[in-house]
Amino acid sequence: MTGFPNSPRVVKGGLVLLDPASAQVQRVIALQYNPDTLTRTLQVQHLGEGAERAEALRLKGPAVETLKLEAEIDAVDQLEFPGQHKTVVESGIAAQLAVLESLINPAAADLLANQALAAAGTLEIAPMESALVLFVWGANRIVPVRVTDFSITEEAFDPALNPIRAKVNLGLRVLSIDDLGFDHRGGNLFMAYLQSRERLAAKAATVGFEALGLGGIP
Template sequence: MPTATPLAPRLVQGGIVTLDPDTSVVQSVIALQYNPDSLSRTLQIQSTPGTQDGARVDALRLRGPAVETIKLDAEFDATDQLEYPQQYPLATQYGLHPQLAQLEMLINPSVETLLADDAMANAGTLEIIPLEQPLTLFVWSRSRVLPVRLTEFTVTEEAFDVALNPIRAKVSLSMRVLNIDDLGFAHPGGRLFMSYLTLKEQFASQAAMPALTVLGLGGLPS
């Protein structure tokens, strides 16, 4: 099994963190086994719509932050671990079940929560409302710590051991970044989004601005 040499740079892994939305206490940390080779981001502009009666509107006005969607494919492989059963007994017994289940619990309420809510509902002491999940953060370096809601989750299991445990799999994730319109300024996720947007502004201010001549202009038309 290959090991990193002392001279090799430390690889930062992407992953997902969940927080208690009330206390901001970290509940779980999930590191992707392999960083995806690509990550796609789509930003939907929140512009002010025009009116059907032809009334004049401010075309430069924004209603709020752009709605950002992130998609990636994460690969998981237990093949190397199976060569060392003493060192990785869980991989030998269960394959990738623990890693996949950890991700799937991001979109499922716990059994304890379901049973507790059912008991309270049967006792007439609870109004049925959607179950609140922990605050989910997508972490892709120190520059991107984003509050997200998973919108699509697909698992493709590609290989199995003799007990039909998955030992190689690909997980496709789609996430919508939650901004202040979703969470508000006081919410922990809202504050994290504002930090993300502030960092964007700082990066933008550091980008070099070429002269108009680069664009073939001596000045702007009057």
């Protein structure tokens, strides 16, 4: 909210972690400040150069979409009220950064469990499964993603060298039904996202040939 009583409520972008088996919510991560820019790149899935001429217009599946954003995390606001933010007083924004790092690291308990299986002579150990991550950018844009790039620039520190200001760069790849299938909860969310984009496209204004300086197609 802003300081003006009649101003609209500004929602925050963020990430939601779901259990991949039960789809139960494990954690909600709201960005402290919404990034100024969100870069979206869509790579077309066509049949490729070797396709027959009659197949040139066919698509293999949904475009592969990637997202890039820079999030800022700052402890200044919380440090103004130390009684309400004990963790920030003790460790700065390290806890918030650790939550984001958990997106790309397996849990220590899972690593130890796999090590115990290996020590017991288990021949085949399945790779550890991470949480299903949803990128949320408003109510109409909720997509399953995989973190592909992650970097942290710590810019300021308290006397104990805890970070109190940082920039986090995130690269995300949208997971489609090609990755998850139609029956997966993430696949359902991707289809809902794709359908919402189609509804938006249907609302866009249409123009006639005169806007292109044409009377029709030759």
